[in-house]
Amino acid sequence: VSRVLAFQFVRGTHSGVAGICQRLSGVRCLLHLTVFWLSLFYTLLEFDLGSQFLRELDRKLGEEQRPMMDRVTMLQEKVAQMSSEVTDTNPYSRLMALKRMGVVDNYEDIRMFTVAIIGVGGVGSVAAEMLTRCGIGKLILFDYDKVELANMNRLFFQPNQAGMHKVDAAAETLMFINPDVEIQVHKHNITTVDNFEHFMDLIRTGNLLGGPVELVLSCVDNFEARMAINTACNELNQVWMESGVSENAVSGHIQLVVPGKTACFACAPPLVVASNIDEKTLKREGVCAASLPTTMGIVAGFLVQNALKYLLKFGTVSHYLGYNALQDFFPTMQMKPNSQCDDSFCRLRQMEYQAQEAVKRAPEPVEKQKEEVVHEDNEWGICVVSETVEEGHDDECNVPGLASGLQLAYTVPKQQKVEDTEGATGNEQTLEELMAQMKSL
Known part of the structure; x- marks a missing residue:
């Protein structure tokens, strides 16, 4: 159980x-x-x-x-018309203040000008940016080189633009800064035969109205390109400005070239490129020219400032302005053209300029001089003259090498002539003669 x-x-x-x-x-x-x-x-x-x-x-x-x-x-x-209205959204208010302050007569004229820049490197890119911010009408950029990371020690370009053509990278940045400016780019070497002809056509017909550009800025770094620009501008009778930075990066210059009036690049090439160094050797690995963004920015500023003075007709346009950073030295000069220049077009422009100057210097009709009024009762011929007699400076101030606008701090007193001294001593009496005269009294 x-x-x-x-x-x-x-x-x-x-x-x-x-x-x-x-x-x-x-x-x-x-x-x-x-x-x-x-x-x-x-x-x-x-x-x-x-x-x-x-x-x-x-x-x-x-x-x-x-x-x-x-x-x-x-x-x-795009802004249809420049305005001097002071607002946060007006990009031209501070530029138009130049007109209000009497520096420039018509700043709006800058939108009618076309400037060609050859070489968009350390100087050319900064110059293009300055002109864009100033509201230039049109920019034509020439350069066949590409942006490299080695260019980052200079201004304008950015690391993310490495590998792009310099003109394309510049146009992208410039159009974002100021869409009012018309940008035209050309990626070719102007020293070749075919590209040189195209370059001349663009200079001849590149402005906003289909005529020649108002100014050419040379910002290249080699002798061949400078000579190509010089040849084209002499043939087209085109005003241009040359710029350069020395290989040690502590000096630079700008130069105004008016065909026939001033020395062209073939007449007197600046010392900065006359060192007789083969610039192609600078492209070897480990060998390159020095560059400082400070020097390039200064030279670009001088160049654009001179261009604005030339285009807008204010101030004095510098014919040649140098810069030495080591001594803070700024030499200026005006270089005359060489009558024996190797460039035949330069010699032709010189003859044309001399003919124009001869017409300007034609003698003007001489006004008939007023007859001197002679008083009838002035029988003794007395005339009134100033009590202060002006010192003659013909002999004292004709000092060789004395620059214009300078004068001597003092004048050397004139020496008495020998014959005058002899004549004066001949009339004097001796002491014995005077004593004899006194005794006879």
Whole structure:
């Protein structure tokens, strides 16, 4: 009986455990489903909250950036006419102040000018940026070189522009700075025969009205390119300005070249490129010319300042201006053309200029001098003269090498002539003769 009872107990227990296990399996599945739906719910909830947060963040950023974007958009819109109105959104207000202060008669004329810049390197790129900020009408850029990381010690270009052509990188930056300026780029070497003819055509017909450009700026770093520019400008009778920086990066110069009137580059090449060094050797690995952004910025500033004075006709246009950073020396001079210049067009322009000057120097009709009035009662011929007698400076001031505008601080007293002294002593009496005359009295 006990065994039967034990067997029935075990079988009942097993059935109970099996039922419990079945019930537990159902609960486990239900728990898994509950966890899944809860996880999905929280995921969707977090996504919705995250989206709302992102939308709110985007809205706040948009509100903060909208004024700046509005200003950028306003700047990128072309300005129909320059205005002197002083506002935060007027890019020309401080430039137009030059007119209000009497420095420039009509600053608005700058938008009618076209300037060609050959060489968009350390000097040319900065000069192009300055002219763009000044509101020049049109820029024509020439350069076939590309931006390199080695150029980052200079101004204007950025590391992310490495590998781009310099003219393309410059045009991208300049058009963003001032969309009013028309930018035209050319990626070719002007020293080749075909490109030289194209270069001359652009100089001849490149301005806003299809005529010759108003000014050419040479910012190249080699002798061949300078001579090509010089030849083209002499043939076209085009005014241009030459610039350069020395190989030690501590001196530079600018030079105005007016064909026929001033020395061209073939007449008197500046010393900065007359060192007779083969510039091609500078391209060897590990060998290069030094460059300082300070010197290049100074030379570019001199160049653009001289260009603005020439275009807008204010101040004195420098014919030659040098810069020596070691001694803070700024030499200036005016170089006359060489009558025996190797460039035949330079000699032709000289003859044309001399003929024009001869016409200007034609003698003017001389006015009839007024007859001196003689009083009838002046029988003794007495005339009234000034009490102060002007000292003659003919002999004293004719000092060789004395610059114009200078005079001597004092004059050397004249020596008495020997014959005058002898004549004076001949009339004098001796002491014995005077004593004899006194005794006879």
